[in-house]
Amino acid sequence: MSESPNKKIILITGCSSGFGMLCAVRLATQGHHVYATMRNLDKQSELLSELKIRDTTAEILELDVTVNETIKKAMHHIASKHGHLDILINNAGYGIGGAFEDLTDEDIRSQMETNFFGVLNVTREAIPLMRQRRQGKIINISSVAGFSASPFFSAYNCSKFALEAFSESLRYELQLFGIDVLLVQPGTYKTKIFYENRKYAKNFDNPESPYFPMSQHLKNKVSDYVESSKKNPEDVAELVSNLIVANKSKFRNIPDIETRIMAIMRKILPFSLYSWIIKTVTFKGLNNY
Numbered sequence: 404m405s406e407s408p409n410k411k412i413i414l415i416t417g418c419s420s421g422f423g424m425l426c427a428v429r430l431a432t433q434g435h436h437v438y439a440t441m442r443n444l445d446k447q448s449e450l451l452s453e454l455k456i457r458d459t460t461a462e463i464l465e466l467d468v469t470v471n472e473t474i475k476k477a478m479h480h481i482a483s484k485h486g487h488l489d490i491l492i493n494n495a496g497y498g499i500g501g502a503f504e505d506l507t508d509e510d511i512r513s514q515m516e517t518n519f520f521g522v523l524n525v526t527r528e529a530i531p532l533m534r535q536r537r538q539g540k541i542i543n544i545s546s547v548a549g550f551s552a553s554p555f556f557s558a559y560n561c562s563k564f565a566l567e568a569f570s571e572s573l574r575y576e577l578q579l580f581g582i583d584v585l586l587v588q589p590g591t592y593k594t595k596i597f598y599e600n601r602k603y604a605k606n607f608d609n610p611e612s613p614y615f616p617m618s619q620h621l622k623n624k625v626s627d628y629v630e631s632s633k634k635n636p637e638d639v640a641e642l643v644s645n646l647i648v649a650n651k652s653k654f655r656n657i658p659d660i661e662t663r664i665m666a667i668m669r670k671i672l673p674f675s676l677y678s679w680i681i682k683t684v685t686f687k688g689l690n691n692y
């Protein structure tokens with residue numbers, strides 16, 4: 404169990420695609436022992452081929468953040484092999500779009516189960532593996548949506564705002580045990596979250612919904628915006644890998660300039676002006692608005 408102090412034992416959730424997969428590959432390439440977890444092992448081929456291209460390896464384990472047995476099994480595996488965990492990256496998540504009235508209770512609860520309670524489930528099992536050595540880092544992948552709410556994303560916004568509050572509170576508690584809690588707040592990046600993994604409210608496409616014209620307008624707007632995004636998802640993986648080796652890090656970390664500007668605006672502008680900007684940008688081009 405005596406391993407180089409530079410080689411970290413890392414668990415990442417949601418590694419079948421996107422940021423999770425990119426983090427797994429980058430960190431494995433840097434020589435860390437990466438546990439790349441995913442809820443559906445049938446989806447590991449993309450990760451495996453990326454690892455192969457870079458001539459590196461990671462251990463792939465099944466872990467669904469909403470299923471406690473899979474979390475306990477993965478943690479037990481790590482505990483029996485290493486006795487501890489250095490880094491937890493809570494990345495798994497998805498986003499559901501739709502006006503509050505078009506969302507069902509189940510739509511909202513499922514969003515919270517994955518993006519919020521899922522993080523709690525995994526973190527609860529990971530802390531004991533860090534606390535005993537009085538060291539470790541928990542990196543929670545939040546979002547611009549964790550500090551700035553927008554129309555038609557209330558469920559996703561709630562999940563990320565809740566994640567931010569949880570992380571802030573947990574940070575104080577775990578500092579007592581030498582464990583750091585950090586947030587990463589990416590803006591919009593072209594990943595599967597906006598394509599095959601995107602989800603809509605139950606009544607999003609229902610022409611009877613009073614929100615139908617706005618929903619359709621927004622659907623096209625988000626698609627165009629994502630398509631035109633030049634941001635590189637690798638920047639998120641690079642930021643995460645920098646946070647892992649840093650001796651001292653800021654609590655909130657933003658990978659892209661656009662979101663950094665939004666964070667500053669959110670801080671300094673009166674809410675009346677900030678919300679006018681959000682509203683104008685969102686609904687610009689919508690007839691009769």
Ligand SMILES: NC(=O)c1ccc[n+]([C@@H]2O[C@H](COP(=O)([O-])OP(=O)(O)OC[C@H]3O[C@@H](n4cnc5c(N)ncnc54)[C@H](OP(=O)(O)O)[C@@H]3O)[C@@H](O)[C@H]2O)c1
Nearest residue numbers: 417419420421422467468495496546591592594595596600
């Ligand atoms: N892309 C962006 O613009 C953006 C911006 C800000 C924040 N984020 C956040 O970044 C994180 C990663 O998203 P991404 O952009 O990389 O999207 P992605 O490519 O869709 O990846 C999401 C990952 O989460 C996994 N996942 C979903 N539910 C899960 C569950 N119950 N248990 C375990 N894994 C689960 C997915 O697995 P399956 O393949 O099985 O569905 C997939 O591996 C999310 O938390 C998201 O909110 C993304």
